Amino acid sequence: MALDILSVMVVGVLLSALTVLFLTQASLHFPPERRRHLRIWTVGLLMHPLAWAMLAARGELPDPVSIALGNGLLLLGFAEMARAVRGFQGLPEYRSRLWGVVLVAVASLIWFSEFRPHYSARVLVNSVAAIVLLGSIALAMASDYRRGGFTAARLTGAFAAFGVLVACWRFVEHLLALRPEGSLLEAGPSDMVVFVYACVGVMFLSLGFVLMHTERAYDDLRKLATVDPLTGVLTRSGLVEQGHRLVLESRRHGRPLGVLLLDMDQFKAINDTLGHAAGDGVLRHLAARARLVLRGEDILGRLGGDEFVALLPSTDAGGARIVAERLRAAINHAHMLYRGEEIPVPVSIGVAQIRADESLEAALQRADLAMYQAKRAGGDRVELSPAG
Numbered sequence: 036m037a038l039d040i041l042s043v044m045v046v047g048v049l050l051s052a053l054t055v056l057f058l059t060q061a062s063l064h065f066p067p068e069r070r071r072h073l074r075i076w077t078v079g080l081l082m083h084p085l086a087w088a089m090l091a092a093r094g095e096l097p098d099p100v101s102i103a104l105g106n107g108l109l110l111l112g113f114a115e116m117a118r119a120v121r122g123f124q125g126l127p128e129y130r131s132r133l134w135g136v137v138l139v140a141v142a143s144l145i146w147f148s149e150f151r152p153h154y155s156a157r158v159l160v161n162s163v164a165a166i167v168l169l170g171s172i173a174l175a176m177a178s179d180y181r182r183g184g185f186t187a188a189r190l191t192g193a194f195a196a197f198g199v200l201v202a203c204w205r206f207v208e209h210l211l212a213l214r215p216e217g218s219l220l221e222a223g224p225s226d227m228v229v230f231v232y233a234c235v236g237v238m239f240l241s242l243g244f245v246l247m248h249t250e251r252a253y254d255d256l257r258k259l260a261t262v263d264p265l266t267g268v269l270t271r272s273g274l275v276e277q278g279h280r281l282v283l284e285s286r287r288h289g290r291p292l293g294v295l296l297l298d299m300d301q302f303k304a305i306n307d308t309l310g311h312a313a314g315d316g317v318l319r320h321l322a323a324r325a326r327l328v329l330r331g332e333d334i335l336g337r338l339g340g341d342e343f344v345a346l347l348p349s350t351d352a353g354g355a356r357i358v359a360e361r362l363r364a365a366i367n368h369a370h371m372l373y374r375g376e377e378i379p380v381p382v383s384i385g386v387a388q389i390r391a392d393e394s395l396e397a398a399l400q401r402a403d404l405a406m407y408q409a410k411r412a413g414g415d416r417v418e419l420s421p422a423g
Contacts, residue, residue, distance in 0.1 A: 050234065051083040054241045061245050069248060072123040076244055079115025082108045083237060102148045102157065107141040109233060110164050116240065117171035120191070123247065124175045133168065140164040154217035155209040158226075162206035165229075169198040172240070187250050191243030198232055205229050263337045265315055266322035274336030274344055278395040281334065281346055285389060292389045293347035293355030296402035297321070297362065300381040300414035302341040313373050317341075317380055320371040328358065328365050344399065352388035352419060359384040359417040367415060381415035383407075388420075 055077055062073040089096070089105030114133040122128045140160050147156040176192030205225040261273030269277060285292040299317065306314040318341065325335055325345065334346040345362070347355050363382055370377040385406030389398040401420040409418040 048084045048087050050238045051080055051087075054238050055080050058241060058245065061248075065248055065252060069252065072119040073244070073248060075119035075122065076116050076241065079112040079119065080237060080241060082112035082115070083233075086112065087234070098148045098152075099145050103141050103144040106144055106157075106161055107137060110137045110140055110161070110168060112237075113165065113168040113172075116237075116244075117168050117175070120172050120175045120244065123244075123251075124178075124188075126175055129171075133171065136164055136167050153213075153215050155213040155215065158209045159206060162202045162209075162229075165202040166199050166206070169195045169202065173199060187243050187246030191240060191247060194236065194239055194243060198236060201225070201228050201232050266318050266337055268322050268343070269334065269336035271336065271338050274334065274338070274346075275395065277334045277336070278344075278346055281348055282389060282395050285348070286391070290349045291351040291354075293350035293352065293358070294387045294389060294398045294402045295345040295347065295355060295359050295362070296338075296385045296387075296399065296406045297325075297343040297345070297382050298384075298406050298410070299341040300383055300410065301379070305378065309373065309378070313378065314341075316373055317371055317378065320380060321366055321382070324366045324369060325362055328361050344402075350388075352386060355386045355388060356417060356419050359386050363415065363417055383409035383414050384417045385409060386417060386419045 058073060058077045058080065062070045062077070065073065086105050086108035089101055089108065092105075093101045095101075111134070114137050117133055118128045118130055140163075143160040144157055147153045147160065172195035173192045176188045176195075179186050179188035179192065205228075208223065208225045261270055261276070262268070263270050281292055284290075299321065302314060302317065305317055318337075321341075321343065322335065322337075325343065329335055329345060329347075332348050336344050336346075338344055345358075347358060350358065363384055367379060367381050370379050372378075383406050385402040385404065385408070387398050387402040387405060389395070405418040405420040409416045412418070
């Protein structure tokens with residue numbers, strides 16, 4: 036073959052060192068709570084240059100040291116990567132189990148290098164351990180495979196799965212033609228592919244893992260932009276985004292879409308007399324009570340201040356008014372407790388149904404006018420916007 040194992044090792048050492056530097060710099064740009072798994076991955080990656088140095092010293096060091104320790108460090112690196120991926124995905128890290136696989140492999144390699152030397156037996160041990168460790172990385176992405184479109188997790192999982200296939204190829208090749216004598220310096224086709232994967236492939240796995248962190252950070256930022264941190268409901272931007280989607284679906288399927296605009300009647304007085312902490316509690320109380328009444332497909336958002344909007348798919352004006360009355364009763368009758376004191380939370384609600392040729396903004400404006408009509412009538416009531 037054009038490449039020899041020593042050349043691949045040198046390339047692997049250089050790429051591993053460069054990737055470690057890249058990961059170290061990249062981790063500085065993520066929030067502290069996101070860095071732990073990158074650190075675990077980086078430590079695992081640091082094992083690889085040491086491993087290749089041990090393996091390249093075959094003949095200079097005793098075989099149990101060169102073979103067992105070199106391969107053990109290589110496998111330990113993949114074990115740490117698997118642990119980092121599992122932790123990042125919110126799964127149990129299984130450190131003891133993953134390290135246990137490495138320890139069993141090292142003990143077997145010592146046996147087949149010092150007491151009963153057998154090259155293919157060592158290859159089979161290494162292959163099984165690699166299949167388990169790379170398989171752990173691939174399986175950690177199971178939930179991401181069901182998603183549509185490109186994700187870094189799917190790419191990383193697919194590349195780990197490719198490593199499993201390569202290890203299986205090497206396992207089968209040696210199982211069918213056992214070679215008691217031999218070394219990694221006398222590589223066959225599957226051996227060379229495995230070594231190239233182990234040297235170069237970790238760079239692509241590492242890039243995929245960094246991209247997974249980048250996607251997660253983007254999702255966090257997007258969530259901050261679309262979810263109100265105080266109440267947990269949608270912000271104005273998130274509400275408008277979801278509202279436009281519901282309007283399009285309503286027109287496409289010819290189904291009604293109801294709009295409710297809620298505004299507290301005594302919010303300013305609560306803030307002025309009890310303080311903003313009480314006002315924040317009232318907002319959370321309203322959101323929590325509203326969730327108990329609304330269906331799973333309904334959308335609840337906060338326009339700002341004490342104004343909330345509920346979008347009700349497949350609900351006409353009459354049905355929306357019934358839901359509004361239930362909301363008003365649920366919010367008002369279950370007073371919020373603040374420092375042992377019950378605080379009533381009366382609301383005025385305006386109701387509208389989006390017309391066939393009407394925008395979301397226009398419907399919200401009509402619901403807003405109906406809400407102010409309810410306030411002028413004394414508050415704690417529901418008013419329906421005229422249909423015409």
